[in-house]
Amino acid sequence: MYLAVYTTLSDNDIEKLLENYDLGTFQQAFGIAEGVENTNYLILVLDAHANEQKYILTVYEKRVRPEDLPFFMGMLEHLTRHGVPCPKPIAAKDGSPIQTLLGKPVTIVSFLQGRGCRNSGIQSQHLQELGKHTALMHNAIAGFTPRRENNLSVSGWKQLQEKIGPRADEIEKGLTALLAEEMQYLKQHWPTHLPAGVIHADLFPDNVFYIDQKLTGIIDFYFSCNDILIYDLAIIINAWCFEQQREFNVTKARALLREYHAVRPISNAELEALPILCRGAALRFLLTRAYDWLNPVEGAVVTPKDPMEYVRKLRFHQSVKQHGEYGL
Amino acid sequence: MYLAVYTTLSDNDIEKLLENYDLGTFQQAFGIAEGVENTNYLILVLDAHANEQKYILTVYEKRVRPEDLPFFMGMLEHLTRHGVPCPKPIAAKDGSPIQTLLGKPVTIVSFLQGRGCRNSGIQSQHLQELGKHTALMHNAIAGFTPRRENNLSVSGWKQLQEKIGPRADEIEKGLTALLAEEMQYLKQHWPTHLPAGVIHADLFPDNVFYIDQKLTGIIDFYFSCNDILIYDLAIIINAWCFEQQREFNVTKARALLREYHAVRPISNAELEALPILCRGAALRFLLTRAYDWLNPVEGAVVTPKDPMEYVRKLRFHQSVKQHGEYGL
Secondary structure, three states, X not given: OOOOXXXXXXXXXXXXXXXXXXXXXXXXXXXXXXXXXXXXXXXXEEOOOOOEEEEEEEEOOOOOOHHHHHHHHHHHHHHHHOOOOOOOEOOOOOOOOEEEEOOEEEEEXXXXXXXXXXXXXXXXXXHHHHHHHHHHHHHHHHHOOXXXXXXXXXXXXXXXXXXXXXXXXXXXXXXXXXXXXXXXHHHHHOOOOOOEEEEOOOOOHHHEEEEOOEEEEEOOOOOOEEEEOOHHHHHHHHHHOEEOXXXXXXXXXXXXXXXXXXXXXXXXXXHXXXXXXXXXXXXXXXXXXXXXXXXXXXOOOOOOOOOHHHHXXXXXXXXXXXHHHHOO | OOOOOOOOOOHHHHHHHHOOOOOOEEEEEXXXXXXXXXXXXXXXXXXXXXXEEEEEEEEOOOOOOXXXXXXXXXXXXXXXXXXXXXXXXXXXXXXXXXXXXXXXXXXXXXXXXXXXXXXHHOOHHHHHHHHHHHHHHHHHHXXXXXXXXXXXXXXXXXXXXHHHHHHHHHOOXXXXXXXXXXXXXXXXXXXXXXXXXXXXXXXXXXXXXXXXOEEEEEOOOOOOEEEEOOHHHHHHHHHHOEEOOOEEOHHHHHHHHHHHHHHOOOOHHHHHHHHHHHHHHHHHHHHHHHHHHHOOOOOOOOOOOOOHHHHHHHHHHHHOOOHHHHOO
């Protein structure tokens, strides 16, 4: 948990913003210490029945492009309408969930109970729940028509790889060659005819809330985009199914795949593509981490994450001979 | 609202701390953006009945002396037991409300609903409520025996005045002389035989919570000390009863004094001392503000408050001929 409040809002700012909404009387605001590159506040509001309600107010900083916000909010609105436990955008009196405060786009969404899963506390039950809810989410999103391209898929990786260039060897000798070879392989073999739709694309443990082992919320949809549906599973396998980020745990992957499959059957073509999708997901996070590692932001509070974690994961997936090694 | 989180706590830190308590399962933590010089987090906990409970976790930084904490916590414990709406200290399993985290003293207290009064929104009803609750607090504290000296009373002012010295004239020409004369006057005339007890000593609008115009909480007891009881009223008159911090509003002061008097009758001796106590309270905040103004902390987020506000207030109180001018 680090402080990620970039825009400091006064009580007056928040009170003025709430005049745009029909939520009730502003009570208190709390900066959210956990987060990425937006500014988040928990706000407490007394509704018309004098009951306290919680909401999350987000001020969008540089990471999220304002023109993408209607896609993200539309998606969340669609998913909550279909019962997926994710933040529900609150529409202002003008009908829009996107407002402006201090010249920046802001949204208010419903608060979700529970807490993000810690890496050290991940158990198979968490993955069962996640498999089930990822499938429910993929089914629910089917009727959502807006599109957003995944700018962190094959062509985006290529750009990142070129930006990193030979400096990858500063991280580990030989990494430049590894990246180039893997890039070449994935470009040639990346599947093109698998079922696609809007995916989350960032289902890391801190983006999934649980109470005990029941999934209560999925958050942080700011990488969501149109892509191969089970690429979401490849990302989850990378982010959740390695012990201490080193040893692959097939029990956890099996729990994920089985429960997903029970809700949205995984075809043979999808299963067969799993190893390469896992390689792609590993390369995607390896590339962004390597780039951030080599280009640290001056004065940043957050330590760049270790790219070597994803080198190890990539090597594991390269060694996989067939999908059964993932447990299904 | 400014960011006042000095110590960054991880979820793991908080979870580890909560093992000392019988509160339930940690859910989420939020840094509190409003505050003074301690670090405050709102923490959400699921109790044994799976109900969400809110608490305030405070990490004590330099301002509060650790040896004063048992006094403050004992006082809050005593006041809540007597029905005063203030934070209730939560005792850990070892029986103490004071624990250690990252080498610093920490406490957990109950959360209070409502919000601090904004200067621009103060109405007479707020002062009626505050008068009543200040009297209830003064009555309730009577049985509390620990003592803490007010190090910001006459001798403390003298020290501050000497530290400021002739530099006061950098704020306004003539201020050095004004401070010296007022100091001399108050030293000679400060009352010594009025009813005394533990007072709050910092009852500013942001330390008193309301929902609509009902008082729901009094917070920030870190200046509380043994002193003349109605010195609390003198501080309130200074902090709450001037329009735009300039024009004295006798209606508000009358509302305060009447409602206080209805619960804890103000004696003639106390009433007669009101003008000089108001002068003392004005000097106290003038001195600390003048000192902070002349000695800004490098890199501080918080702008020092204007000392001239209290020069004007002091001059008003100097002009008062008798207590009736305060409305009672």
